[in-house]
Amino acid sequence: MRYVSMIAAAAILVGCETVPNEAPAQSEIRYITTDAARAAGFPFSPAVEADGWVFLSGALGTVPGGGLAPGGIGPETRQTMDNIQATLESQGLGWDRVVKCSVFLADIAEWPAFNEIYKTYFDGNYPARSALGASGLALGARVEIECIAKR
Amino acid sequence: MRYVSMIAAAAILVGCETVPNEAPAQSEIRYITTDAARAAGFPFSPAVEADGWVFLSGALGTVPGGGLAPGGIGPETRQTMDNIQATLESQGLGWDRVVKCSVFLADIAEWPAFNEIYKTYFDGNYPARSALGASGLALGARVEIECIAKR
Amino acid sequence: MRYVSMIAAAAILVGCETVPNEAPAQSEIRYITTDAARAAGFPFSPAVEADGWVFLSGALGTVPGGGLAPGGIGPETRQTMDNIQATLESQGLGWDRVVKCSVFLADIAEWPAFNEIYKTYFDGNYPARSALGASGLALGARVEIECIAKR
Numbered sequence: 001m002r003y004v005s006m007i008a009a010a011a012i013l014v015g016c017e018t019v020p021n022e023a024p025a026q027s028e029i030r031y032i033t034t035d036a037a038r039a040a041g042f043p044f045s046p047a048v049e050a051d052g053w054v055f056l057s058g059a060l061g062t063v064p065g066g067g068l069a070p071g072g073i074g075p076e077t078r079q080t081m082d083n084i085q086a087t088l089e090s091q092g093l094g095w096d097r098v099v100k101c102s103v104f105l106a107d108i109a110e111w112p113a114f115n116e117i118y119k120t121y122f123d124g125n126y127p128a129r130s131a132l133g134a135s136g137l138a139l140g141a142r143v144e145i146e147c148i149a150k151r
Numbered sequence: 152m153r154y155v156s157m158i159a160a161a162a163i164l165v166g167c168e169t170v171p172n173e174a175p176a177q178s179e180i181r182y183i184t185t186d187a188a189r190a191a192g193f194p195f196s197p198a199v200e201a202d203g204w205v206f207l208s209g210a211l212g213t214v215p216g217g218g219l220a221p222g223g224i225g226p227e228t229r230q231t232m233d234n235i236q237a238t239l240e241s242q243g244l245g246w247d248r249v250v251k252c253s254v255f256l257a258d259i260a261e262w263p264a265f266n267e268i269y270k271t272y273f274d275g276n277y278p279a280r281s282a283l284g285a286s287g288l289a290l291g292a293r294v295e296i297e298c299i300a301k302r
Numbered sequence: 303m304r305y306v307s308m309i310a311a312a313a314i315l316v317g318c319e320t321v322p323n324e325a326p327a328q329s330e331i332r333y334i335t336t337d338a339a340r341a342a343g344f345p346f347s348p349a350v351e352a353d354g355w356v357f358l359s360g361a362l363g364t365v366p367g368g369g370l371a372p373g374g375i376g377p378e379t380r381q382t383m384d385n386i387q388a389t390l391e392s393q394g395l396g397w398d399r400v401v402k403c404s405v406f407l408a409d410i411a412e413w414p415a416f417n418e419i420y421k422t423y424f425d426g427n428y429p430a431r432s433a434l435g436a437s438g439l440a441l442g443a444r445v446e447i448e449c450i451a452k453r
Contacts, residue, residue, distance in 0.1 A: 027301050029247070031276045051301065055279040056279060096331070101346075102281065108440065111440055126345050127346065131440060133436050137284065138259065150353065180401060209434070284437075285410075
């Protein structure tokens with residue numbers, strides 16, 4: 001019995017040590033969507049999760065009724081961030097779980113105005129980020145923001 | 152002997168519990184390339200894998216003989232998607248393992264035409280995605296698509 | 303005692319086998335910053351790490367005194383790569399741990415000149431990569447480079 005236990009322990013020891021290097025046969029891929037997203041019919045999910053990593057699609061400042069929040073870069077940034085926050089919260093996540101964002105601006109000259117709104121969503125710890133001017137965004141948006149979160 | 156086994160078991164128990172929080176000393180980074188890619192001499196690998204995450208380089212709609220598929224956004228999108236699919240399949244992967252794509256368009260006005268072709272590669276479950284207009288793409292391409300897949 | 307040890311071993315065995323499929327309750331998110339980055343006051347961390355994945359913010363070719371390295375795409379690319387390397391090295395990482403880069407160019411026509419400098423930082427094994435022309439970059443930069451590394 002003792003020998004069996006030692007052999008079992010040895011087997012477990014080996015098993016444990018190889019765990020980090022052996023990925024599971026296949027990770028579950030979870031498509032996160034909403035009725036509104038399905039109705040819109042665009043070929044992307046609002047977010048997709050695998051292994052606790054949540055990839056959010058590029059979000060725009062669209063309002064529930066349709067169309068973009070009016071008023072330019074400030075209000076549109078706020079709406080975009082609110083939309084992302086709603087997606088995060090629907091998954092039990094918050095801005096403190098976001099590790100990386102990519103920001104696409106219709107006009108890079110609006111980068112400072114964008115930053116003013118963007119930073120209000122964080123407590124001083126900011127995700128890594130890239131920002132660039134795009135030659136055009138879907139729906140004529142002034143800003144599109146894409147985030148990656150980790151559970 | 153029994154004591155040894157108990158000590159070993161205790162050590163293992165601690166070891167197992169810390170596995171998820173302790174990354175392995177170093178993950179293997181696997182460069183995925185082809186003879187054609189090596190011959191082209193560009194400074195990027197078609198794909199790189201670490202921990203079951205496969206990062207594909209931005210793909211263009213190039214044809215085997217060289218140059219882009221002719222005919223505009225439709226045929227070029229199809230060729231780009233076929234090229235990505237070939238890379239995925241070479242790794243035993245398919246579109247159902249892709250969690251996120253980024254789409255760069257030479258003209259954002261071609262977003263609807265792009266979507267029409269893009270969506271035909273999926274069974275209704277779509278990766279997360281961002282799309283933006285670029286001020287220019289390599290080789291004068293009309294579209295570049297970058298994907299992340301998970302085993 | 304022997305029975306206890308067997309029961310413990312059985313419990314451990316089950317524990318080990320579920321490790322790969324059960325993510326830890328919450329991954330640690332580590333914000334990587336510097337005094338200079340804090341002083342600049344921009345709303346992003348130079349890098350953020352979770353589960354051994356290190357996401358670097360888009361880097362520009364800024365020099366310690368402020369402003370961009372003068373001389374155009376060549377010197378600016380070199381400075382940008384040096385800046386990224388400094389961030390990597392501060393975390394005990396090097397270019398051989400980088401799996402993916404995104405390159406944003408103010409003018410896609412400078413892609414070949416960019417590549418000439420970029421490739422000198424690698425030993426022949428290249429990360430996956432995307433590159434595109436941006437309609438504008440922060441600080442009037444000619445190039446911005448974003449990388450993902452894995453420990």
